[in-house]
Amino acid sequence: TAIGDVVSQMQDYHFELRSKERIAGRIATVLLAVPKDPFRYSYFFSIDDETGLILKVWLVDEKAHVMERYQFTALNLKPDLTQMSEVSRAVIHKSLPPKSNCVAQQQPENWQLAWVPNGFTFAGEGKPRNNLEMLMFTDGLATFSIFIEPAVDTIPEGVAQRGATLAMMTGLEYSNQLFRITVVGEIPAVTAQRIVQGITHRE
Numbered sequence: 001t002a003i004g005d006v007v008s009q010m011q012d013y014h015f016e017l018r019s020k021e022r023i024a025g026r027i028a029t030v031l032l033a034v035p036k037d038p039f040r041y042s043y044f045f046s047i048d049d050e051t052g053l054i055l056k057v058w059l060v061d062e063k064a065h066v067m068e069r070y071q072f073t074a075l076n077l078k079p080d081l082t083q084m085s086e087v088s089r090a091v092i093h094k095s096l097p098p099k100s101n102c103v104a105q106q107q108p109e110n111w112q113l114a115w116v117p118n119g120f121t122f123a124g125e126g127k128p129r130n131n132l133e134m135l136m137f138t139d140g141l142a143t144f145s146i147f148i149e150p151a152v153d154t155i156p157e158g159v160a161q162r163g164a165t166l167a168m169m170t171g172l173e174y175s176n177q178l179f180r181i182t183v184v185g186e187i188p189a190v191t192a193q194r195i196v197q198g199i200t201h202r203e
């Protein structure tokens with residue numbers, strides 16, 4: 001089943017089936033995913049019984065506060081594509097993300113991390129612009145990215161958070177060059193702090 005596939009791939013969460021609920025006029029089963037450590041958040045998924053589609057997601061912190069949520073309000077599984085207007089097709093086309101220049105590999109080419117939470121794996125790296133490197137990590141549910149770029153001035157250290165997304169900035173000096181390190185992701189501050197403390201340049 002769809003729920004069984006999700007559970008079997010996520011070894012760093014406890015899973016618990018909850019009640020049924022109706023989302024967008026469809027019957028869904030609520031699945032709670034609770035992390036086995038303090039380095040990630042909990043999730044509530046409402047999964048459509050018929051199709052396995054995730055119709056609602058709540059991201060919850062350690063105090064059970066909902067930090068982020070989204071859900072379907074309507075769902076049409078058999079749309080009549082011939083009735084779509086040219087404007088609608090143009091909007092969908094423009095909404096598609098651009099092709100990524102990220103490269104999938106076993107580990108970052110130039111940088112290494114002394115620590116990431118159990119279950120997080122390196123998902124690839126890319127260069128969004130000149131002199132800016134981006135490293136991506138995921139555990140299958142949560143994700144975070146590390147942005148690294150040369151800097152010429154003192155790096156302001158700090159943390160900013162909007163909803164579930166956290167950004168932590170710090171500085172790193174290597175070979176007489178100062179680098180700005182920014183960790184961005186749906187992870188707690190304690191996780192980001194341990195990550196940035198263990199970033200070093202690969203020799």
